[in-house]
Amino acid sequence: MLISHMSTEICKLMSLNQDKTNRRAFFVKLGLAGIGSVLVSKWMDKTSWAPNMGSTAKHLIIARDAYINRIKNSLDPEINVKARQGLPGKKFVLVVDLSRCRNARKCMEACAATHQLRPDQFHLNVLEMRDDEHTAPYYLPKHCQHCDNPPCVKVCPVEATYKRTDGIVLIDNERCIGCRYCIAACPYSARSFNWFDPKDAELYKDVPYNVERNVPQKKGTVTKCTFSADCLRNGELPYCVRACPNGVYYFGNLYEDSVTNGTTGETVKLSKLLEDNGAFQLLAELGTKPSVYYLPPRRNN
Template identity: 50%
Template structure:
């Protein structure tokens, strides 16, 4: 049962069609849609699923009909890595009301990207504006901006933005100048000052290893910059990023802005409605970077805030605070 649950959490694009497929159809009327399907010779499966039209109407159609309009989510291996997946705009939503600092997101990200120590791509901070206000946990990661300053300043085109919204780093091009780190207003990038040593810590065989802009779950090189990449090697297979599937509290939602659909693996919702109903916002909006990561305020929390040492468990090089 646990294995089936994990598999269901990983597949997000198929469930996203329940809400987003109407957008893909480009506003086709229900009568025209019905006529199109009736003209096809495909046999009915006898199974139906619910779809939401652009005006919010829920309709039931045969699953064979949905296949006619769905995307091919297993993209060709030879697609242009620097251009990205066509007709996609990937976004993430972080629900601060659900975060308990479990750090499962960080642990999974570290494991699957072969990251160790301070170079973790996901950091979780305790936030509290003043002693009179309530504390909360805030996961931070690369914001994958639509207008990224890091791309603008890179002198060798190592940092680049894809059409599907992902901002990536080509370690083969990176010269370690760290201009991108200085330009990033969110301080989410890390630098490999020395040999990361993942091949020793994680027993890796890197004899024939060549890094790629997609990272494909392999370690980076010494003297290069690292950051969250939204797991493009997973997204290409129609699966969720590792942080989303690993979080036990459903903090992270991931999906396609064009389809107006995001999911945390357990529930699939309309992006626009989620942001409107829960007052979603983006960090440092006034800078004009237009991030692809949205936050939901830490209100109506399901659990009490607990302060502890969990944040430090994944950082062997960080000194743990001593109790007085």
């Protein structure tokens, strides 16, 4: 009786030890599975995922140094706080005369160079449009529409993208969490994401961030057209407007009812320009209330 009792006790103890060795063996196996997973991943992962951007040219480095010095001296340290408010007494509008656009793309070049964009990123994209298969194609420069009812601003969970009193919609890439909801919400596909390190990231490393220019760009954040808010603060016309050789762009202040042509420098009455030429807005039926007006591609004049 006693012996049998003892033997069961011993068996229990042994099974307990057995349990411990089993557990230890299992944890060893878990470790092996972990190591194995890394090895297999390394074996599978043969692609270099980041695109090759080439090396940075020397003249760019010199230009960079000059730019950094200029920015460091001139950039208001409070700029990113001030940039949350609009410029007082302004409501900016862009008028695009489609009948003059010859697809020169100087605006796109100026924009991409200013905003540190990769070749597949656009703040401004000139589209070849065709309303119907029987009608002739025309070119349509598409900016962010700086909507007065902006779908992108509504959905941003952290107020990284915001609407100013002067009508401009900006993105603070030091606030952006990279959820890309704004990209999904924008009906104009006007937004771009930094899927990789931005172009010339090394060059712009020490440049202080200016939200009105959205430079330097940051990996994992969204970027888009700023209406060149940095130029507007200095009383200049946007980069794209100045770069156009064909007089496509008029830019100005809705409150003053005047717009200036970026090529000719001619200032005209906004309401008359829009009315005389039968201006329209892009996807106006969505109710986003854009700040960009288009003059039709073909008119009798």
